[in-house]
Each structure stands twice: as C-alpha cells, then as structure tokens.
Amino acid sequence: MPYKTKQRHAILDYFAASPENTHTAREIIEALSISEATVFRTLTHLTDEGLLKRFTGPHGSTYQYSGCGGHHMHLKCKTCGVLVHLECSFAEEIMRHFATEHHFALDKEDTVFYGLCENCREGVRK
Amino acid sequence: MPYKTKQRHAILDYFAASPENTHTAREIIEALSISEATVFRTLTHLTDEGLLKRFTGPHGSTYQYSGCGGHHMHLKCKTCGVLVHLECSFAEEIMRHFATEHHFALDKEDTVFYGLCENCREGVRK
DNA sequence: TTCAATGCAAAGCTTTTGCATAAAG
DNA sequence: CTTTATGCAAAAGCTTTGCATTGAA
Numbered sequence: 001m002p003y004k005t006k007q008r009h010a011i012l013d014y015f016a017a018s019p020e021n022t023h024t025a026r027e028i029i030e031a032l033s034i035s036e037a038t039v040f041r042t043l044t045h046l047t048d049e050g051l052l053k054r055f056t057g058p059h060g061s062t063y064q065y066s067g068c069g070g071h072h073m074h075l076k077c078k079t080c081g082v083l084v085h086l087e088c089s090f091a092e093e094i095m096r097h098f099a100t101e102h103h104f105a106l107d108k109e110d111t112v113f114y115g116l117c118e119n120c121r122e123g124v125r126k
Numbered sequence: 127m128p129y130k131t132k133q134r135h136a137i138l139d140y141f142a143a144s145p146e147n148t149h150t151a152r153e154i155i156e157a158l159s160i161s162e163a164t165v166f167r168t169l170t171h172l173t174d175e176g177l178l179k180r181f182t183g184p185h186g187s188t189y190q191y192s193g194c195g196g197h198h199m200h201l202k203c204k205t206c207g208v209l210v211h212l213e214c215s216f217a218e219e220i221m222r223h224f225a226t227e228h229h230f231a232l233d234k235e236d237t238v239f240y241g242l243c244e245n246c247r248e249g250v251r252k
Numbered sequence: 253t254t255c256a257a258t259g260c261a262a263a264g265c266t267t268t269t270g271c272a273t274a275a276a277g
Numbered sequence: 278c279t280t281t282a283t284g285c286a287a288a289a290g291c292t293t294t295g296c297a298t299t300g301a302a
Binding site: 131 | 282
C-alpha cells in the first residue's frame, strides 16, 4: 500500500482542486517544486490506482482528476480539454450494439469520445 | 503539393500492404532503411493528408493505413491493435444522443472506441 | 527497524531541427 | 531553374532508472 507522503498529497490536491482541467507533469514539477522523478513516479501510481486519468498526446501526456473512479465512458472537448463523465444509460445501449453487431467488447474505462463542448462550439461560430 | 519520391512511395506501400495493422516509426526506419528524419517527416505529412491515421500511446505513436479516408468512427482492439472502420448507421444515433442529451458535438474522425475484438476476446478466455 | 518514497544526476527514447546535398517538377 | 525531399548529425523533449538518503509505518 502507498505511503502518505507530503509530495503525494500535494500532487493529488493539485488535481482535486480543478477536477475539470488537465495538467502536465511539467506543470506539476514547476508549480509544486517536486523533483521530476517523484512527479512521474507518483503520476504513474495515481493513474494505476485509478485516481487520475491519463491522456497521451503527440507531445506527452496530460492527467486529470478522476476521484469518482467510476466505470463509465467520457466525453472530452478537443478545444478546452474539459472531461465530461458520461453517467448515462445510453452507454449500455452503445455497449450492446457493439457486442451484438460488431462482436466487439467495448472497454468503458478506456473509451473517450472526442468533440466540442457547448461553450467551445459557440466560440467557433463567432 | 508533395513530390513523388522513392521513400514516400516505399512508406505508403508498406502501410497499404497491411491495412489492418499498425506500425511504428522505428519499424519503418529499420524495415525500409530510410533515415529517421525522413520517416518522421513523411509520417507527419501522410497523416496530415489523411492517408494514415496516428495513434499516440505512452511510448510513442503508431500509424495505420487509412486509404478510405472516410468520415466515420473507429473501433480499436487494445490487444492486437486492429482498427475496425465503423460504417454503421448507429453512428448517427450516437451523434444525435450526444448532441441532444449532452450538448456535445462529437467529432467522428477523432473518436475511437477501445476494447477487445472477437479474436482477442477468445484469447483471454483460454 | 523495515520498506517505500525522494532527489539528484545520468541515461533512454521518441521526435525535431539545421544545413548541405540530391532529386522532383 | 525553383522548390521540395533526403540524410546526417546534433539537439530537444518527455520519461525512466540507479543509487544514496530520507521518511513513513
């Protein structure tokens, strides 16, 4: 089981303070003045434990608070990065469709829908 | 417009030869003996042109042939990496649900469902 | 005391860039 | 002749690892 260290707490608090935003390892390193090694190791642990969600992009990974740890899909806005938790019975419908029609067992945890949220959609129109 | 070079052709042929598989930059570099710089530059160009699809993971990117270039969602198997093109009217239903119920404009091109394909699912059971 | 976590520095990887040369249009 | 592509080597990131030390249980 993980030890309750000052660093681990600081990092988790940082994410919990803005559950709607994603943060990079670099950002944590600079904001909290914790060593690179510790930040990367802790981010990996927290992700493995399900407390954070990791998004891997072309220029490295970003992480986001996932305190709920629920088994559900997510919607992610390509512009502002906000992550919407999809607690919706329609998810089951999607699962069923892929299973019966495409012989594909969807992984809820890992599936992320990408698109534009309401706010950013309006921004585009302007 | 891009020049028709020997290297560009070789790379595109390599992908076209196995449209159902993903390949890494390193693999291309070694298999075709083309310089790193050229491979990365060409992969970027081909992805921008829509001829390849890029998947970014924790340890680098993988690319897959995408000749069809269609506007549809994809299913990707987490185990074998196979990419299934989702040409299915259910996609419209999903779009509509997210738009009306979640005010979210899904991006078909970028949305990838992750899970296990039929073959790999059977493998797990053994 | 025991075992995990930290920090520092060094190393590993993937990917990018500068620049001279070669090839395509 | 003009413009893009190539190759090499160097550099830039992001992330990981080794090792001695610190701190939690």
